[in-house]
Amino acid sequence: MKYRRFGRTELQMPVFSCGGMRYQHKWQDIPLTEVPDENQRNLEATIRRSLEVGINHIETARFYGSSEVQLGQILPKLNRQDFIFQTKVAPVANPKEFRKTFELSLSRLNLEYVDLLGIHGLNNEELADYTLRDGGCWEVANQLRSEGKVRFIGFSTHGTTDTIVRAIETDKFDYVNLHWYYINQTNWAAIAAATRHDLGVFIISPTNKGGLLNQPSAKLVELCQPLSPIVFNNLFCLSHPQIHTLSVGAAKPSDFDEQLKTLPLLDRAAELLPPIIDRLEQAAASKLGTEWVRTWKQGLPAPADTPGNINIHTILWLRNLAIAYDMIEYGQMRYNLLENGGHWFPGAKATNIDALDFSTCLAASPHAAKIPDLLKETDSLLGGMEVKRLSQS
Known part of the structure; x- marks a missing residue:
């Protein structure tokens, strides 16, 4: 295993972390007696395999269903x-509730302390206020640190880059969990801010949210040769020293196997990545047009x-990913998580938009005239099914 200094925490963090979203039995809190023996054996085998290969960072969350009570065994x-x-x-308006939830978490884990406490879902200004205002959740977390129950404080986020940067620049946090991978590099400014403030940087779900890379399209497999899409994406992320660890949401012990193929290639990133990136970029330009690829983001409004x-x-x-x-x-x-994801995935789908006037909100876009038709095209291509967040399933 390779390790990197996790910012100001000074922890030596493995470049892969064992995420706790997928090996638990249920997404709801249940008594341990309702967990099948087979599932518990699988969870324990997954943790032991993680440690065996040097992935000694294990992470979960209070609302990952039965994950905590199972880990506590x-x-x-x-x-x-x-x-x-x-x-x-998660941050809440009442900081006493935040403390109560943490104490429940600690008791279910059967631990005396956690190394890292993440304020979970600092996704918008309201949640940032719950966290950072005087007497808010960060101050409770800091008190828990003074009591020896927490070593370092960070936050996880699905928020906008501006929201993330503002939180980092308070200089209250030791690390950040955020999204960044080949298909979504929007948050680079937040990673740069984390680097300036010496925060540890943890990348959330680069395999799943980074493109369902454990079940990639045939075209993506072809474009990423000689690497698998998983190994390409890992290598792309870890070729940036500002990034310290990638979450592996393992459901079973063998889920680490493909990820680990990245390790012997880390020193060859400068050789292996450019031709793959060039093929990916050419494929996008060929399907979508060079001008669109270069300018499609310009002048787009926030959902609000x-x-x-x-x-x-x-x-x-x-749409770009589907076509390219x-x-x-x-x-x-x-796409079908829109309208069902709350502040974790805000905004609405493009259903029944013919009566809507986008002329004002798209005034700064060079593609204003065609975007409404592209939205309808995407709804036809990707719509028609209901998807919930895992925690709602």
């Missing part, structure tokens, strides 16, 4: 110095500034 069997542990707790709350940026982005790389299944998953 194996963590006390391990040497506490052998692993770095993170849990995450758009009639019908339509998430124009996300819809056009998913045949990423239809990924596009359907993400």
Whole structure:
């Protein structure tokens, strides 16, 4: 395993982390007695495999269903110095509730402390206010640190880059969990801010949210040769020293195998990545047009500034991926999460938009005239199914 300094925490973080979203039995809180023995054995085998290959950072969250109570059965069997542990707790208006939730988390995990406490879902200004105002959730987290129950404080986010940067620039946090990978490089300015403030940088779900890379389209497989899409994306991320660890949402012990193929290639990133990136860029330009690829993002409004709350940026982005790389299944998953994802995935789909007037909100876009038709085209291509966040399933 390779390790990187995790910012100001000074922790030596493995370049892969064992995420806790996919090996638990249910997304709802249930008594341990309702967890099948087979599922618990699988979870314990996954954790032991993670540690065996040097992935000693294990992370979960209070609302990852039965994950915490199941982890609480194996963590006390391990040497506490052998692993770095993170849990995450959502910010709320009442900071006393934040503390109560954390205490429940700690008790379910059967731990005396966590190395990393993430304020989970700092996704918009309201949640940032819950976190950062005087007496807010960050101050509770800091008090927990003074009590020895938390070593370092960070935050996870699906928010806009501006929201993330503002939180980083408060200089209150030790690390950040955010999205950034080949198909979505929007948050680079936030990573740059984290680097300036010496924060650890953890990339959320680069395999799943980074393109359903464990079940990629045939075209993406072809374009990423001689690497698999998973290994290409990992190598792309880790070729940037500002990034310290990538989350592997393992559901079973063998889910680490393809990820680990990245490690012997890290020193060859400068050789392996450019031809693949060139093929990916040429494929996009060929299908979408060079001018569109270069300028499609310009002048797009936020959903809150758009009639019908339509998430124009996300819809056009998913259209690009579907057309350029045949990423239809990924596009359907993400597109149909709109209207069901709350502040984790804001905005609406482009259904029934004929009565909406986009002329004002698209005034700064060079493609204003054709975007409404592209939105309708995307709805036809990707719509027609209901998708919920995993925690709602």
